[in-house]
Amino acid sequence: MSAPTPVREPVWSLSRKAIALWVAQGAVGTLCYGLVVGAFWLLVPLDAGAAVAPARWAGAAFVLAYAVLALAVRPRLRFRVHRWEVTGEAIYTLTGWLTRTWTLVPISRVQTVDVTRGLLQQLFGLATVAVLTASSQGTVRVPHLDLGVARHVADHVARRAEKIRDEAT
């Protein structure tokens, strides 16, 4: 990431609790894969074929690698690459690690603001803010903000959009 970015980076990061949520998601995923591999160890006898022994160890290695990736690496990486900002006139986000996507939507063209809370998000006190415009492509989504922050942002954007809305869509 040494090359200069085409546009500037938004300044705010998500709630730190998002890392915990992603770790929890990773733990659930690891558990699922672990159960599948464990069932394979227990239920498929060694003498069922020559490929069983290597398959057992490959499965175990996969679960281990996935656990490291999903619990230690991915949450922090995701936290680093997600950035957002609300300026006086626009909402601005940056997502993606390999392919990076910056999205900027002017508040004057905002049509609806949604705050959604998934099951895990409710456990961690987080919420996702989605800002929709007339274009199917021009949707801004900020995942995993503190519930209070999310509500405040949604309220602020909706209020301001009403004030400075222009007729053109």
Place this chain on the structure above:
Amino acid sequence: MTRLTARRTSPRVLLVHTLTFRQARSVVPVALAVIAGRGLQGSPTTVVALVVGVTALSLLWAALAWWRTSYLAGDTAVVLTRGLVSRSVRTVPNDRIRGVEVEAPPVHRLFGLVRVRIDAAAGSVASEDEELVIDGVLRTEGDRLRGQLLSRRAVVATEAAGRHSAPEPVEEELHRFRNRWLLYSPLVGSYLVLPLAAVGALFRLLDEVPDRYVPRPGQLIGSPDLSDGGLVLVVAGGALVLLALGAVLGSAVVNWRFRLVLRGGSLIAERGLLTRRHTDLEVDRIRGCAVSEGLGMRLVGAARATALVTGLGDAARRGQLLPLGPREDAWQLTDLLVPSPGALQRHPAAARRRRLGRAVAPGGVVLVAGAVLTATAGWWPLLVAGAVLTVLGVPLGLARYAALGHATGPTSFAVRSGWLVREHVVLQRRAVVGWQVRQTVVQRRAGLATVQACVGAGQGGYAAVDMAAPEVAGFTRAASGSWASALAG
């Protein structure tokens, strides 16, 4: 002024629906199955009785439907009530009407009837439900409805603008389709598909008919000698000619006597040989224009122009300004509606390298696979195919690069891309409802970025592919409002 009583559609629509078996159509597959099963052993009287019965049933059905359907075009809304048993009432407020389309399918024309479609699409997501259809009113009533609905809309608009007297609308014909432009059709992909689709439908129909009624080609003309190369050539040539003729014919059916008229604040397009359609576009809702030229069209200098209109359902068809014609005419229309932002700026050399790389890569993969196969199994055709593909990738990449460009002007901006269909889109500054900048790993190393303008019309977004990364902030700022300066460092 207007009597606010609900009206029925014209009773003549009964004849139309009986003739087209609109309601009885669902019975036809069952009847066909019964006939196929019993093998039509009955005497001609049974057949006649069957036909009479179905027709009577259809007439009864149509009559009931007509009796239970009524519409009301009031001062504030249009209300359509229908349904035989379960009633449905659909209301469209007048200020939400985006367009009124009057169409006259062939059978309707026979009885002097039209079908009025009232479009109230809300967002860029079009759905059937956002349309209100009044089927089967007299032509005069259809024109009256259109006039009333659109003038009411215009009154709302002028009141909003603080004016009191609307000037008498002046009609100005912008252009008229010339029949010789039909000759372009065989070079346009979508028209070439038309005859193919017709052939496909024919084969499906043949599939439905029991086998013993289908003549075998072999029985008719004997078995032809396929080893004769000349015959194959003649057949292929004949098929090509037929395809071209079909394309011209299909294009004529759709585009016959197309004319575009500017009346008041609306663009009115009229078209169609069998089904005549009037489509209304509000000039105020036009956010931009797209001029697209397919590969074949570029050879002869043909193009098509489409208006990008906000909140228009079925925009690809209804937004057409020039379905097919010379490039100069397409640009003349586009410049009239959206001021031109000037000549396009080329994209940097890194963009050419990226286009070339992407065009050559598939051929390269085949080439490597071919080399491996040649070395291991001595099978060389894949190697040759890979080499040919790789070499062909070079002109393809260069052509794709040549299509890239962007420009900004005082009130509008433009982007262009595409090779199979090259699309040059000119958009007003106010059209932009958001920006999306994307950069892949490869683009980051090459100092490029793809900038997409999100627009509440047309496809929803139009991209300037592989622009020089340092130019992005300047471009977005110049192509939209001051809010875009949030992107600049």
